[in-house]
Amino acid sequence: MIKKPEHGRNTAERAKFRLRVKLLLTGITLCLIAFPASSAWSYKRIAVLYPAVSPILIELGARDMIVGTTRSDHAVKNTVKVGSHLRPNIELLNALAPDLIIAGSQRAFPEEMKQRVKADIFYYNPVTLDEILVKIRKIGGMLGKRERAEKLILRLKKRLADIRPLPTEPTVIYEVMAEPLRVAGEKSIVTSIVRAAGGRNIVKIDRKHAVISTEKVLQLRPDFYIYQVGPMNKKPVPPGERPFYKSLKAKFIKVDELEFARPGINAFDAAVHLNRIFRGERP
Amino acid sequence: MIAVLGNNGSGKSTFLNVMAGLLEFTGGYSIDGMPFKKMAQAESARRIGFLPQEAALNMPFDAFYVVLTGRFIHSDGRMYSGGDIACTEEVMKRFDVFHLRDRLFNALSGGEKQRVLLARVMNMDTDIFLLDEPFSGVDILHQIKIVDIFRRIRKEKIIIVVIHDLSFAIQHFSRFLLFREGRLLYDMKKDGLSAGRLSEVFGVRVGFAEQDERMFVYTEEM
Amino acid sequence: MRFILAAALALAFIAAISAGAVKIDLLSMSEMERNILFDVRLPRVLLAGLVGAALALSGVLFQYVMKNPLADSFTTGVSASSAMGAVTAIMLGLMPYLPLFALAGGIAGLYLVYRIASYRGRIQPITMLLAGIVLSTFASATISFMKFLSDDAVSSIIFWLMGGFQAATPLKDLILFAVICVSFLSVRGDYLRLDILCFDDTTASSTGVDVNRLRKKLFFAAALLTSFSVGYAGIIGFVGLIIPHILRLGNLVKASYLLPASLAGGAAFMMATDLIARTILQGGQELPVGVITSSIGGVFFLYLLIKRRKELFYFN
Structure with missing residues (x-):
């Protein structure tokens, strides 16, 4: 999932957006021509602004890709702390030169902030267990860790097998x-x-x-x-x-x-x- | 009836404030043989009624209630009695402010306020009254009425008044305290006053004129 | 006027008791409804009423002390400094001593404002307001800083800043009631003195009122009321300001009317606003009560200001 722009509020913005899409499409086409095996490309430097994501990345074997986390992230040590999940420090963030930022929600990392960083943004905001699995799959794809992601998903599903039925629904x-x-x-x-x-x-x-x-x-x-x-x-x-x-x-x-x-x-x-x-x- | 005379800043108000026990002072004085410094505040308030030069009220009270608060020392501290209310009506009538009783004090004119406040102090019914410029802003008609009231009670009460109108003071008062540069220069009866002494006190040349046994004071050009 | 107030108080109480997140038929209650009424709603309604009464009374007392109609626990910065004390207690893990910390904070803040604002025995209204605002801002900043230090979201700290009556218990009701009784009874004998305190200090003390002693007493009583209110319900603004004002505009200007009326008016107002706060949203959701007090109170106050400028003008 790459930048998914919202509909522009006015025509000028919309025009700008169209232009951007065109440029993007051209860029992608060029990339596809230049690197036929582009599926091998994946993100390498990741800033995690949502602490629940870090354990997933570790499970995927992507611990070394994490370049920055929030200060309340205790799963990963020895990375640069870039502030809180609601108020990351943009300067620190840019200095890390990440190619992917994983944020908790649109509210925590709004459009206005997006424009001030070069990296792509991935919103990690699952509301159900199934959605967590979907997100894991996506992250796996983005990091080139597809296989490990599937393994993790399988393991988590198996974990749920421990749940036994109840006589009544409490x-x-x-x-x-x-x-x-x-x-x-x-x-x-x-x-x-x-x-x-x-x-x-x-x-x-x-x-x-x-x-x-x-x-x-x-x-x-x-x-x-x-x-x-x-x-x-x-x-x-x-x-x-x-x-x-x-x-x-x-x-x-x-x-x-x-x-x-x-x-x-x-x-x-x-x-x-x-x-x-x-x-x-x-x- | 004692008039306190002197220029601005000569210590008249300070003297009154000290007398009323509102400022710290060295030395001492007694009222009826009782040292003032030993008196509790309530006791001194029972002896001395004080009208400050500038009074302010912070609450929309009507004029009647303003005058009524003068009875505080006579009340039980919790409620004003029927007697207090009767006294208030009486004193307001005497000072010709009874018709203002339902008006908000702060909505009155300057002279009306002054008369209401004067009525308030007189309502305290103390032996001694210290009045700092009670006539300021008051019209001539009411000045005469007020002095007339003072004259009627002068046998039982001591009335000490800071005043700037020399002719008026000489005409109505019998004893004079003359202040200059923070010191009491003279304390004398009417017959002790002279053009020379008044000139010394005020720093201008003062002349006397007499007509029909009345004294008039005028100032000569500097 | 007395009748109107009593009616308002009774009406607010009955309305607050009979409505809420859960519908209760007062005439035929089920077991659960009885539990809700007596364990949850009644203590809460009482706490709201008591806090309203305490804040309104403290507002009146502050206005006497400061000789300024703009004084109340909010504008003098006492609420914020009380809250600062309370938050300090939370930070140090001394929850049982929380009201004490709130009291210490409140008195310290009040003393500071009083010292800054008084010059030659007179309180300078503008200085007082400025000092109060600075103190409020400073205390809020300190609270935010402590919040930041402890973690992003510490519920109990946020609570102090928003205010509310959810944590009502019969014990708190009882303690606050006692505090109000003590404060009220301690100033009840001073009605005439309070009225005389509205004059300038010279006039007041020459009339036989020990101005300094009275002021200290009022000071302490007001700080006590505010601190306990803040300790139990957080910072709730506006009540101490508007209730006495509305009553004065209703011609209750003498202390002997104004003080009891403030208790009743504050209680009625707070029970009503809390009722709105807990019933305006669907599905048992609640709004912070401060939102309601400030919006309703503010609008009503504005109306009075515009409608009756003349009387307010004569206040000073």
Whole structure:
């Protein structure tokens, strides 16, 4: 996936865009003529602005291609840290001369920033486990690691085979942040993890996160109230000790934010882990 | 009735402020044999009513309530009694400001404000009144009315007034404190006043004229 | 006026109790509905009301101390410095002492503004506002810096900046109620003194009011109210400013009316705004309450400013 420009806002921009497409097409044609075996070409210098991607690259054997990461990326050490995932430092980024930048979302790396770097941008924003696999396949292709990508995909799929069916479908609320109460909505990877594990996220809000009323939690009566602990939820009061949850009959489960809320390889382990919890096993 | 006279910056207001206990001072004085410095603030407020040169109000109170607050020292600190309200009505009528009672204080004219504030101080009903330029901005008619009220109560009260109108002061007051450059230069009765002494105090040549046993003061050209 | 306020308070309370993310039929409640009402909604409505009352009262007291209608916990920078104290407590992991830290921060900030703004015993309004704004900005910057240091998104820190009543518990309600009682009772005997404090200091002290002592007392009471509000509900602006103003425009200018009315008005206003914050979105979603207070309060205040400029003009 190369630059996928949005439709221009005005005709001038559109004209410019057309010109660019033409140039690009000419360039590609020229490239194809010049290097008939162009499929052998792949990205070599990668800046990873979304920490969940790094473990994937490592699995693909592309550890050495990573030239820069964000400062909260703990999977890769000894690379240049280029700031946070929402505010990367463009100067540092350009100085690394990457040919590919992997960013979390359009919002984290907007058009305006794209124009200030020479590299191509790849958006890694899967919302389901399947989409993670699709993205892995794409990254594999871009890095010339197709075979390893397929192997990884197979392994992750096999991992899910550990999940055993449940007699009933437990309902879940996933707390992202305690104060104010922020829970995972339908666009969160958590929803997919819960579904894979045999449960159901009962928060039906078409967003990644939603700030909801504690009243609503009592009304929804989840079987499991999962609360994450991590950077987003540093030291939450355990839900069982919160007076307004006194009448809540749910099982309170504490999970690690880095394992559950990030859409990466970890998500598959998280699903298996959650399935065990649903079955009442101590993980 | 005592008039405090002197040029700007000669220490008249400072003297009044010290008397009222609003400024730190060395030395001491007594009221009825009681050292002033030993008095609590409430006690001194019960003895001395003070009208500062410039007063400001920060809240849209009506004129009646402004005058009523003068009764604070006589109240229990929590509520004004019916007696306080009666006193306020009485004093407002006396000072000819009763018709302004429902108007917002800050919406009054300068002279009206001054009269309301004067009524407020008189409402404190203290033995001593320290009034810093009470006549500024007040029309002649009301100046005369006010002095008339002062004259009626002068037997029971000590009234100390900072004043700039020499003729007016000489006509109505009996004792004079003359200040110059931060010092009390003279403290004298009416008969002690002379053109020479007044010239010394004010730094201009002052002349006296007498007509029908009334004294007029005029200044000669420099 | 007294009747209107009492009615507004009662109405706000009933409305806040009967509406919410979950529909509850107050007349025939199920087990779950009863739990929602008593465990979640009631403590929250009470907290909103108490915080509103505390902020409005503290606003009035600040206005007496500073002799300035623009003073409140927000403009004097006390809210922000309280929040700074609270965030420091979070950073140091001293959560149980959080209200104490908020109080220390609040008093330190207030003292600073007071010292900067007072010259020869008089508070200079413009200096006060400037100092308050600088302090607010500085405290917010410090909070942002601490946020940055600790991690990109620390929920509890963000909470201080946004404000809200979600974390309401009966215990917090009780403590805040006690704080309000203590502060209110400590100034209740001073109504007449407060009115006299509206004069210049010379007039006030010669009338028999110990201006300095009274001011210190008001100072502390206001800081106490603000700190606990901030400690329990984060920074919520505007309430301390607009509620007393609206009441004064409604001709409640004497302290004996203004103070109790502020408590009732602040409580009613806050319960109503919180009600909007938690019901305006679908599916149980919520808005930060500060968004509502600032928008509704701001618009209403603007209306009053335009409509009744004359009265405001005579304030000073």
